[in-house]
Amino acid sequence: MNPQGDRHPLAHCTLCEHRCGVDRLAGQTGVCRMTLPAVASATLHPAPPESYTVFMAGCNYKCLNCQNWTIAQTPDNGYPPGRFVPARELAHECVAWLESPAAKQMGADRIFFSGGEPTIHLPYVEEVVDEARRLSPNLKVNFDTNGYLTRSSLSKVLEFTTSITFDLKAFSNEVHLALTGASSAPVLRNAAYVGKHAREKLWEYRILVIPAINEEEIARLCRFIAEIDAQLPVCFLAFRPNYVLEHRAGATAALMDRCVEIGAANGLKRAYWAGQTGIPGLHRSHCNQVVWPYRQAGARTAGADAHAAGCRTHPRNCVACDFNQLCAIKGYVPRKNS
Template structure:
């Protein structure tokens, strides 16, 4: 048996510590066996070759990637298992490709799902990639539910970690994720004290009426350890089990952001909200720049496209000079105030 597979034989990578033999297909809470890949891509925003893993040790009711996180129970099909050396070869090729060089890709990052449950595999992939690109950075996005042993390995391996705290109180955290909050808060403190230089950001998703009164408590918790750690406050958008639950208004996001600042946390960022009404900016642009269009709905749609970066006023993609590298998109919707 290859060394990196050994921890899957008695899996205790996350705080559930199921002890199942994933090599033999025994399912733990996450439900997965050998590490499976959903897809890989060059991520321009992070300047990274991003590897999206399947499966998760949480069952979040608002998950926007539930087809990935609840795999294989979701019934969707993806790339599946890829030998670490094969994936490493693919990553090096894409990083060194003209597209990768143009994006200045300087790292490989792992997300999901939850990459913690596949950590030995990830470490092997990184080992193989660094044989060709020794200085390559490593990014890791996590829900914070790793065992302490795994968390230390994550700190040792990675260049940066994005860590999500979904709630502060245990009842709320269990209601949202199906898991207790104590290991997450324990790991957040450990990461700050033992791997402060590895923290890209802590993240919290604001869900109105569910966890929005706890964001300030999360901030106070972080301040008590290190007031300089970055917190990113992101608005919930209806999805999965909470498909019919509304997201936060701009007013509510601003209220929360200002309250968090008052806790003494020094590095706080929030932006975006759930639009309860049609964008005023889009309406004004539609009236101003697309008044020659007969249909009111078409004017509004043209305006949204232009706000997102479309350079072709008539939206004739077939004749667009940049159709093969379209600048219009909302890869990070919260960065566009409309």
């Protein structure tokens, strides 16, 4: 408790929409399985917006496609769990790097909190930003998020952030659950809020295009964004074979071009794509024959891949799953790393 009698947010954690209510200060864990804030790594990063990027360890999603799974699915996958860095120390480090000649040459002008998902460490992120702005009052900050925040967490983020990069994985709840283990409704609510009320902070919405899984979602997502504001920026990112989906082929350039066309056809004025295309998946024999409790083809495909990797509950829904403290997906190690 602080002198005003407020409980520390980690003592009854509802930072994200899983709303686990666990006491992380006492070592309890919710869906993300994280207790105290941990930094996986931090480095100057040339991807726009150029930044000093802080990768926070842990995530509230269990995405089958995760490209940062070694840090996002900690502490259950045997990889280093990140380390606690006092907020003041990290703030000094960020400011020093952003003032360095290397940062100037790169054009890096902000701290970029990523992960994993920085929302699960929000009080710590706020502390780092406060400290950093004491040292450098005009410092810019980007928050890179999967959007699964509570309204209260989102309003805190919008108070301190200069820019926000916002991932959208699927419009339909079924596909979103099958791919990430979390529902889409809070993400769409937050995406709409940012697009309507904080559009000057929106760097871009990012939509990772995963062949056969969320391809059918693209048009609906584009309409959803265009209905908020057709001028909002949308970047389609090409899926690369990764993690549980390492056997699936990467997105092709033709598919990415088609996404931009779908965006335009659905009213978007600022849609573009990025990423490396055409990467082959690892060969693996797998079985998609079981009829899953999923209606949509993309959800069935994701559900079958999750099942093959050990996910026990279908439809996937990590907060309601009896195995979320002993989850095979969080412990999964892809073949190319094993």
